[in-house]
Amino acid sequence: MVSSSTTEHILELLRQVPDPEIPTINLVELGVVRRVEEVNGQLKVIITPTYTGCPAKQLFVDLIREQLTASGYPDVAIEMQLYPVWSTDWLSEETKTKLLKTGISPPVAQNAPVVCPHCGSKETKVVSQFGATPCQALYTCSSCREPFSYFKCH
Ligand SMILES: [Zn+2]
Missing domain, CATH: 3.30.300.130 (Fe-S cluster assembly (FSCA))
Structure with missing residues (x-):
C-alpha cells in the first residue's frame, strides 16, 4: 500500500x-x-x-x-x-530570479525585450541562436557590453 x-x-x-x-x-x-x-x-x-x-x-x-x-x-x-x-510559464517567479542570479536571462513573452542579467538593461541583441546549450541563445548587452545567455525554450 x-x-x-x-x-x-x-x-x-x-x-x-x-x-x-x-x-x-x-x-x-x-x-x-x-x-x-x-x-x-x-x-x-x-x-x-x-x-x-x-x-x-x-x-x-x-x-x-x-x-x-x-x-x-x-x-x-x-x-x-x-x-x-x-512552457516557460511553468517557471515560478522565484525560479526566474534564480536564473537571473546565475547570469541567465529568464524567458520573456515573444517580442518582449530580453533583459540583461548583469545590469537590467533592455538594450540587448542576439549574437547567436545557440549558446552554451541548444536551450540557450547568446546575447550581448549594449549598455554594459557583457555577453549573457538567454533561456529560450518557448
Ligand atoms: Zn548589461
Missing part, C-alpha cells in the same frame, strides 16, 4: 536533482517533473522535457532513475508526457 506521503517523499527526492544545464535549478522547479502518482500500486513519475528536441531528454530520465534507485525506489516508472508542451 502506497501512501500519499510516499509520492511526496519522491517529489522531495527529485527536488534534489539539479538540471544538467542549469545546476542552480532542480528538475521540479524547472517543471520537467510534472507530478508523481500512484496507479494500482505502481508509482509513476510524469515528466515533460523542456522541448521535444532537447538533447537533455534522455539525461532527465537517467538522472531521475539514478536518484530514485539510490534512494530505495528502483521500481518507479518514468513516463514522458509531451502534451501539454513544456
